[in-house]
Amino acid sequence: MTLTHDSPVPGVSVGVAISDAAAATGLSTHTLRYYERAGLMLDPVERVSSTHRRYGDADIAWVQFLTRLRSTGMPIATIREYTELVRQGDETVDARRELLVRHRVAVLHQLDDITASLAAIDIKIAIYEQKGTNT
Numbered sequence: 001m002t003l004t005h006d007s008p009v010p011g012v013s014v015g016v017a018i019s020d021a022a023a024a025t026g027l028s029t030h031t032l033r034y035y036e037r038a039g040l041m042l043d044p045v046e047r048v049s050s051t052h053r054r055y056g057d058a059d060i061a062w063v064q065f066l067t068r069l070r071s072t073g074m075p076i077a078t079i080r081e082y083t084e085l086v087r088q089g090d091e092t093v094d095a096r097r098e099l100l101v102r103h104r105v106a107v108l109h110q111l112d113d114i115t116a117s118l119a120a121i122d123i124k125i126a127i128y129e130q131k132g133t134n135t
Contacts, residue, residue, distance in 0.1 A: 015046055015054030015055050015056040015059070016054065016055050016060075017052060017053070017054065017055075018032055018033070018052070018053045018055065020055070021053075021055035021059065021060055021063070024060050024064075025060060025063045025064055025067060026067065027063065027067065032053075032055075032063065035063065035066065036053075038076060038080065039080055039083065039084075040066060040076070040079055040080060040083050041059065041062065041063075041083075042058075042059075042062050042083065042086060042087060043058075043059075045059055066079060069082070069103070072103065072106075072107045072110070073106065073107070073110060074103055078099070078103070081099065082096060082099055082100075085099065
């Protein structure tokens, strides 16, 4: 899905307003501004002459990826580290891969914990269902 609005100048995209970027990412405008202040955006968000932010497709895609990292429990400091590595270019591909592999292992452990917790809940539900049918 392309969110970039057509520009009156052919070949120049003007992006979308922060409210549209918030809707596209599921984040609040406050969070988007925080991500920018915290140095989590790859590039500075463009601004139009009125100083309003304009988010391009690449900005939206990046924020969506950051949201995935956050939803899996990656700390902001680690996201900042990852962002800095991306900014440094291709020579950091191995370091980025290693960072994501470590995070993947942590996410797999979280999934194991959640799966065990879900099994415990299912057992408890089954006990309650059995008690409910015996009365």
